[in-house]
Amino acid sequence: MVNLKILVGCKRVIDFAVKIRVNAAKTAVETANVKHSLNPFDEIAVEEAIRLRERMGKDKVSEIIALSCGPPKSQEQLRTALAMGVDRAIHVEVPENQVLEPLGVAKLFKAIVEKENPNLIILGKQAIDDDSSQTGQMLAGLLNWPQATFASKVEVVEDKITVTREVDGGSETISSKLPALVTTDLRLNEPRFTTLPNIMKAKKKLLTKFTLQDLNVDISPRSEILSVTEPPVRQGGTKVDSVDDLISKLKSAGAL
Template sequence: MSGLRILVPVKRVIDYAVKPRVNRTQTGVDTNVKHSMNPFDELSIEEAVRLRERKTPVQEILAFSAGPAKSADIIRTAMAMGADRGIHVQCNEGEELEPLGVAKLLKKVVEGEKSDLVILGKQSIDDDAAQTGQMLAGLLGWSQATQASKVQIEGDSVTVVREVDGGVETLKAKLPMVITTDLRLNEPRYASLPNIMKAKKKPLEKKTLKDYGLDTAPRLKTVKVTEPPARKGGVKVDDVDGMISKLKELGAL
């Protein structure tokens, strides 16, 4: 088998440590806050790099993102972590791509770059859709394994361990394949300063949606976004009888 051509999609999202706030117009959340790479995508880049470090034949690791101009920073971070080059499809600020549109776009990239393995986060923490990987596998007609907690590749055979409600499940499939990553897969490395400087010299190709000739118009419309209701404070009880009485009063018993 020749070296793997791995595609790793990465997304710029509101940093996981920032508490989202609904904007004044109630059309979405306030995006004028710190952004970073989607945590599940960090796992994907790390796993692709680790496959190479485990002596799995890897010809190239390509980081890809579609989003506003600042998404290029996320691709640079991916390259500092070990990706070889990047492609940035620049969208207008506020132009959101739905999972199906992203899957169609990734299909075009896979075909153009002749990728044979796609590793992507199981979901992004902004919309929590968890649909893109499955849609991409369906469009490509490839095998898929979701929520991977362990990945092993021998030749063209891929073994993926994933956690399920009853324990763990082990899947085997042949390349080409789509894998989505879960939090137990690995611990992403920090991009060191020397690698950040080297990433600035790695090729980053700029494209637009028109270059791919796709219809990515939204099919869904957000009607309204509101804050969840504030939680009411708890009450203290003196003993078990008091707790039972309170639960009956609340209709819990």
């Protein structure tokens, strides 16, 4: 039986309940003085790692490690993961103004994987700020590991992982030997609430920090954002007097 060492990703994103605004320079969304939280899909990844240990036992899941790449405040999200039940955390500190693209994140994760040697990586399928859905796939490619994306069910037996995943026509079940990488879908689980005692315990858990220089990884962006604009304001609807009038308006708008 393979003893699992699980690495989970934890990204700091603008809270899902915040109304997004474009900054004055039209170069990005406004992040100053805006509430941030743990990316919801990554929260599901953390929950699944903890549930695997609860199902399999501590003797079969030796350690769960949370990893975040981002500015100093990313440690807040790592503390959330620690309060949920993660054993320890790693923070790769990236300067506040540094552009961090999915490939750069995948490279940083690869450097940490080479140090920690986990045999299962669980990431959220995407981050709600950029919706790229690329980091997991890129990391699996860099590591040359099998991957199972958009997981709605995960099972580990002996040295094999079985994943049910969402596809356009419904769902499919695939299996692979470990090590492997999984990205989580919304249907996988519902994350637990953190209790005050666990939040207090999380403050005492180990959080290790690395810099870009420590890992010697080039995360230079491969693309440039030229401008960011808000979508046009939706126009109000108009009333029509009859079905014939409705059809006429739809035809003139090219909808029929």
